[in-house]
Amino acid sequence: VLTQSPGTLSLxxxxxxxxxxxxxxxxxxxxxxxxxxxxxxxxRLLIYGASIRATxxxxxxxxxxxxxxxxLTISRLEREDFAVYYCHHxxxxxxxxxxxxxxx
Amino acid sequence: xxxxxxGGLVKPGGSLRxxxxxxxxxxxxxxxxWVRQAPGKGLEWVALIKSQAMGTITYGAPVEGRFTISRDxxxxxxYLHMNSLTSEDTAVYYCAHVDTNSGNYFLxxxxxxxxxxxxx
Numbered sequence: 001v002l003t004q005s006p007g008t009l010s011l012x013x014x015x016x017x018x019x020x021x022x023x024x025x026x027x028x029x030x031x032x033x034x035x036x037x038x039x040x041x042x043x044r045l046l047i048y049g050a051s052i053r054a055t056x057x058x059x060x061x062x063x064x065x066x067x068x069x070x071x072l073t074i075s076r077l078e079r080e081d082f083a084v085y086y087c088h089h090x091x092x093x094x095x096x097x098x099x100x101x102x103x104x
Numbered sequence: 105x106x107x108x109x110x111g112g113l114v115k116p117g118g119s120l121r122x123x124x125x126x127x128x129x130x131x132x133x134x135x136x137x138w139v140r141q142a143p144g145k146g147l148e149w150v151a152l153i154k155s156q157a158m159g160t161i162t163y164g165a166p167v168e169g170r171f172t173i174s175r176d177x178x179x180x181x182x183y184l185h186m187n188s189l190t191s192e193d194t195a196v197y198y199c200a201h202v203d204t205n206s207g208n209y210f211l212x213x214x215x216x217x218x219x220x221x222x223x224x
Contacts, residue, residue: 033210049208090209
């Protein structure tokens with residue numbers, strides 16, 4: 001089970017966002033990814049391998065962590081970053097966290 | 105690219121088949137998955153199909169025994185056959201490619217989704 005916190009993060013443009021994803025058991029970083037979803041759109045891959053930015057993803061997005069605790073950080077929020085973020089683990093089954101909404 | 109089709113309105117207890125057409129990768133080697141999102145809710149994994157050579161298929165608990173994932177490598181297409189539908193199956197259904205090339209496993213390409221509404 002992946003548990004994301006907080007459920008909602010209220011911040012202003014320019015601020016730093018720190019999103020947490022905690023696994024109920026230790027997982028390999030190779031199988032941990034983060035996605036961004038804006039209203040009415042499909043999820044978009046941001047980070048894979050826990051810390052590798054996907055192609056075209058700005059440098060303000062970074063991922064870290066290992067074992068059971070993973071973090072997505074957005075260093076300085078821009079308006080287009082206000083969205084819902086999901087962590088994801090590929091294992092015996094594919095699991096998603098419940099999501100964190102980053103709102104203005 | 106990944107493109108879903110086949111969504112629509114279906115009555116409870118009914119059936120529906122979704123299609124997912126894939127281009128731009130070696131489809132016969134591709135692992136593909138379906139993920140759904142109920143209105144206002146988060147992402148929920150539905151089913152996974154690995155390459156035909158590997159032959160592995162797995163399902164999420166809520167759909168096991170009712171849904172069937174299959175593939176036609178000659179058409180670069182993955183299907184999701186859905187039976188015994190209930191209102192709980194109402195969702196946008198996304199098809200996605202499971203990228204495993206780098207040794208990291210993630211959903212690299214997603215379709216735009218197709219909406220399934222189960223209602224009388």
